[in-house]
Amino acid sequence: MAPTDPCPCGRADAKGRPRSWAQCCGPHLQDPQGCPAPDAQALMRSRYSAFVVGDAAYLLATWHPSRRPAEVRFEAGAKWLGLEVRRHRRVGPDHAEVEFVARCRVEGRAVRLHERSRFVREEGRWYYVEGDDLEPAG
Template sequence: MSSRRASRRAPSRPQTVVRADSPCPCGLPAAYGACCGRLHDGRVAAANPEALMRSRYAAFAVRDSAYLLRTWHPATRPQRLGLEDGTRWLGLEILDSTEGSAFHSAGTVTFRARYTDGGRPGVLHERSRFERFDGAWVYVDGDMLG
C-alpha cells in the first residue's frame, strides 16, 4: 500500500492505538501481538505478499512509518513518510492475490481499504506489486483502481 501523501516531516513513531491483545487491524481473527505486531517489531518476516500487505495496512492503522519504510523496496521507497493525523483506517478487504509462493520472486495483491480522512469517508482500491529483496518480501508499487 502506498502512502497517499509524502511529507518532509521526520518519520512518525508508532502510535499505540492498538494493544497486543486488541484485534489486529488487518482483519484476521487474531490479536495484534500474535498477528501483525510480530512483523512490526521484527520477530518474524512476512511469509508472502498477502501477509506483507496485511501487515502494511496494519502499520498504516497504527501509524508505524518505520515499518512501512523498512518493507518498501529501496528503488521506490520515499525518504520520509508523512502519516496524517486525521486519517483513520477502518477495514481491509483482500480481493485477489497472485503468485507470491516460496517458488516465486514476485506477487500482487489487490485490495480495498476503507478510511476516513478528516471525517470524510474514502476507499483506497489498489493492485500492489511485491518482490523479494534480500530474501524478504517488500512492497514495490501499486496501481490505483476504480
C-alpha cells in the first residue's frame, strides 16, 4: 500500500477523515518490533489490515505464543470490505477485549465475522489470544 492510501481498518481522524496507511496501521505492519500497537484496539485494527494485505508474518508475530498456529492461511479470492469496532474495554491492566464485525466477499458470497477477541499485554506488547464467534453459522 502507498503511505497516503486510506488505511483498510477504516479508522478516522478527529475530523472524521480516513487515516492514511502511514498514519494508522502501516507502521505496525512494517515494523512490529519497533512500532508495536499501543493498545488492544489498535492491534485488532492492524491485524484486520494484515488480513487485507495478506501479511501472514505480522499475524503470527502478534498472536500470543500459547495459541499461535503454525501458519496462517488466507481465503483465496477474499475481498475485505470493512471493519466496524463495536466495543473495546480493558479488563485489567494487561488484558482487554475488542468486539468487532469484519465483512468480506468470497466467490461472490458475503461473509460477516462478528467476534469478541481477547488480548493480553506482556513486556509492554499486546498479543491476540483468541476470540469467540458471536454469530452462529447459518
